[in-house]
Amino acid sequence: MVEGPVTDEAVRPAGQVRRARVGRILKAAERLFAANGFEGTTTADIAALAKLPKANVYYYFPTKEKLYLAVLDRILDLWLGEADIWIVPSRGPREALTNYIRAKIDLAREHPEASRIYASELLRGAPHLTGYLHITLRNRVMVLGKVIDGWVAQGLMHPVDPVHLLSCIWAMTQTYADFAVQIAAISGKMTLDDDVFVRATHIVTRMVTAAFVVEAG
Amino acid sequence: MVEGPVTDEAVRPAGQVRRARVGRILKAAERLFAANGFEGTTTADIAALAKLPKANVYYYFPTKEKLYLAVLDRILDLWLGEADIWIVPSRGPREALTNYIRAKIDLAREHPEASRIYASELLRGAPHLTGYLHITLRNRVMVLGKVIDGWVAQGLMHPVDPVHLLSCIWAMTQTYADFAVQIAAISGKMTLDDDVFVRATHIVTRMVTAAFVVEAG
DNA sequence: GTCTATATAGCGATAGAC
DNA sequence: GTCTATCGCTATATAGAC
Secondary structure: OOOHHHHHHHHHHHHHHHHHHHHHHHHHHHHHHHHHOOOOOOHHHHHHHHOOOHHHHHHHOOOHHHHHHHHHHHHHHHHOOHHHHHOOOOOOHHHHHHHHHHHHHHHHHHOHHHHHHHHHHHHOOOOOOHHHHHHHHHHHHHHHHHHHHHHHHOOOEOOOOHHHHHHHHHHHHHHHHHOHHHHHHHHOOOOOOHHHHHHHHHHHHHHHHHHHEOOOO | OOOHHHHHHHHHHHHHHHHHHHHHHHHHHHHHHHHHOOOOOOHHHHHHHHOOOHHHHHHHOOOHHHHHHHHHHHHHHHHOOHHHHHOOOOOOHHHHHHHHHHHHHHHHHHOHHHHHHHHHHHHOOOOOOHHHHHHHHHHHHHHHHHHHHHHHHOOOEOOOOHHHHHHHHHHHHHHHHHOHHHHHHHHOOOOOOHHHHHHHHHHHHHHHHHHHEOOOO
């Protein structure tokens, strides 16, 4: 209470070290959880990849599970990010869906490890995502569904169940992250290159628009 | 060497016990690996679910990994099973793809745990499936691709890269097994009922045929 | 062939020096 | 705030009785 700035000056430099190390730990954890799953990853591995002593990891994250939840939180922020902004009534369904699909494919290409952790969580029955799935995501789907229903009512789209349409779009776009090794194998490639993502964007867009977007004119 | 049937009679009943127990172990292991992953499943859990002492599991399967590989082998047999028979030149693409998609959705509904174990394996980079992916599956895709290319050459289909078409079909059909909890959550259901699978079959078929099958007449 | 009892290793987590 | 050394537990795997 004596001097205001004291605590600030004492805390801020330490806070920067903290931020940097927490960031390193989260990044290492994301890589390893994506590659090996929760139980398949050891805290020693995470510490080694982050180039920190193991006990230091426990200083910032009291348990392995808390660390995992922190990783998951960042992923949900990504997931709830930009793509949805395209689905608004003012755009036609063709433009909206085209851009939405492009955004989702970009996400799969730029954050494949995030996608894999999310997929792992769903495969296991999503024990840490019940609130997210039943409240946050469900509300999002209902909002997007209203927009789609509106286009249907205007005769711009053929009738379609938004839940299934969105599930299929997510499945197709995320498969290029989650199952990349299978797609690479059947393509005879070692890894997915830009060409694959360009073609993926086209084919997914084509399937969705051909099936549900009413021809103009 | 004294009597021929002796060994037969001595061995066959034992062999039947063996088959029954091995079957119980494999079934329990499949359930648990699907729910918890390889590292998340303990041999004690498997033994308990199979209602056998733990050491008995080790009698039939020398290591946990060998047991996992046995489970995986059964899944690959399922995966390489019936669906592909629909993709033959003599049928038109509409009939072929419609039945192929129906078969894949049926597989997802009837064997969701198998699908989840396979998905887990791909997520981890498929360390146990390199031969399957690069040889067996790749050959299958090349055979199916030839049929599709043939339909394109005949003007029955619009040009399409078979690798992407198949990847998208697999993604959409398997998502109803792998990510069932997400689809249930956004639908406001506790579990996926028959209605969901019927709609799924329709929407996936519609997307594929609308985009790539040339209109008859 | 079957099962109990146990060896051994590796992991999550912590105590305590600095 | 940071790190070394270590604890306690759990899980795979086995030895050996029946």
